[in-house]
């Protein structure tokens with residue numbers, strides 16, 4: 114069995130009668146990259162602050178390597194934290210910033226010098242040691258913050274939206290670097306973000322939070338393929354969420370009725386909660402006019418093309434199935450693709466496995 | 474339009490600066506006056522009056538003022554720092570009341586304060602305190618609101634995330650104060666201390682009640698001297714003490730590295 118690095122046991126946090134984190138249970142094995150993903154204000158930072166020790170949970174227990182941390186102050190938790198706004202010490206050079214944690218631990222000056230050099234090398238900032246934070250770009254400051262957090266070799270590294278202040282290109286480059294650093298160090302990473310792509314790209318496991326509770330957790334693929342609620346289906350990637358008015362279970366599949374009179378064959382639900390909605394990913398719908406025919410799709414429905422947006426590598430099509438039923442569809446396009454014309458009637462194909470039924 | 478505004482801006486700035494500096498220039502010119510009455514003769518000047526400053530008549534009060542101002546700066550620096558720390562940073566209960574209380578001496582005229590202190594000291598039978606001890610205490614009371622205010626402002630601007638960053642890196646409370654908090658608010662503390670020094674060194678309205686004959690501060694000695702004579706020595710004293718204050722400000726600026734600190738600059 115894997116050693117658990119972090120455990121949250123029924124952790125809740127209430128600020129002045131406002132319940133911000135509600136009964137969260139979480140177990141993070143050693144070396145895992147876990148993302149806590151959720152919209153703004155759902156309690157991600159609060160949860161992280163409780164793990165770091167800046168906030169005490171209102172109830173529940175927080176354990177690091179099996180030991181309760183409730184009475185341990187942040188300075189003795191041996192946890193690293195990368196802040197959203199970097200929080201570098203402006204009066205210290207990059208070297209001094211990165212050395213700070215080691216100095217506080219009472220490391221010798223030789224060891225400090227070596228470790229600082231190592232840490233700066235792993236974030237590709239060799240030669241920047243004598244600079245002050247204000248003399249660095251945002252991306253470089255972010256790397257210093259990372260180097261400073263990993264230099265003392267904490268058992269766990271917490272990252273609170275560390276990339277949100279960077280531009281898109283840099284963000285994407287940093288994702289890869291963060292992942293590499295994670296693999297190099299073998300540290301447990303708890304990564305907070307509201308950017309689902311970021312979470313998908315880096316995590317071993319994603320914990321989706323909504324209004325202070327965990328909505329779902331699983332690998333990125335699980336979360337994407339099997340969202341358990343409208344919230345998760347909608348928050349992770351794009352999804353067509355349709356209200357289901359009638360259900361006829363039929364072994365491994367179920368016949369559902371959406372938009373008054375459109376019948377679809379969907380994957381049967383995993384549990385026996387009543388089905389209220391279904392979710393269809395835009396890219397799981399094939400367009401008769403675009404894809405090669407002959408594929409065996411469980412559902413073949415005619416629809417009228419209402420809008421076509423060419424995104425370069427793909428086409429975004431809005432198709433009307435009935436009076437008030439529309440589907441957003443995303444199809445790959447290449448040189449040879451003939452885009453459907455607005456007003457044209459096309460055949461849509463959807464696999465039963467791609468129609469996810471939802472209870473809430 | 475912006476051009477007109479910018480011209481108006483520079484004109485008014487020049488006017489303000491002229492208003493401040495021209496009287497000083499007259500004093501400077503007077504201090505080089507070749508005759509014993511204050512006159513302005515641009516082509517004849519002498520350093521004679523500055524020589525007079527080295528007599529005990531001026532040197533003693535200068536040293537007294539210097540001693541008092543130094544103690545006042547140090548004391549109100551420490552007290553102001555502690556007060557602001559408890560009020561702004563630790564947010565101890567009753568902080569707001571304490572802050573108002575600390576700032577309240579600002580609303581009492583100095584002359585009233587001076588009379589009150591003299592009366593109080595004689596009431597409790599401590600007339601012996603008049604002179605240097607009373608001056609120090611009174612000047613601290615006077616300077617403390619300013620120092621506290623200045624330190625409080627830089628504490629309020631201190632980013633609490635820096636403290637958290639230091640804490641999660643393993644720094645205990647004292648280490649955080651020493652390595653992060655104090656360096657970050659050093660400019661505020663040093664400006665407060667400089668201010669306290671100048672307030673004490675230049676003070677007249679309060680000191681006038683508290684000095685003991687024969688152990689007077691420089692400004693009070695100047696006032697007493699002025700009652701009998703207005704001569705270039707006077708001007709020379711003023712120019713010299715002005716120059717001294719500038720040197721003090723410069724020195725504090727140097728050790729504080731004010732501008733560098735604010736921008737997190739080089740050592």
Ligand SMILES: Nc1ncnc2c1ncn2[C@@H]1O[C@H](COP(=O)(O)OP(=O)(O)OP(=O)(O)O)[C@@H](O)[C@H]1O
Nearest residue numbers: 128129133151152153154155156157158159160307
């Ligand atoms: N000290 C506090 N006192 C009162 N309410 C607080 C406090 N800290 C956070 N909250 C509230 O708790 C909720 C969750 O805040 P939190 O900072 O954890 O959100 P978040 O998920 O990190 O959001 P974001 O993505 O915007 O950073 C918010 O509604 C916030 O207003």
Ligand SMILES: [Mg+2]
Nearest residue numbers: 157158159273
């Ligand atoms: Mg947050």
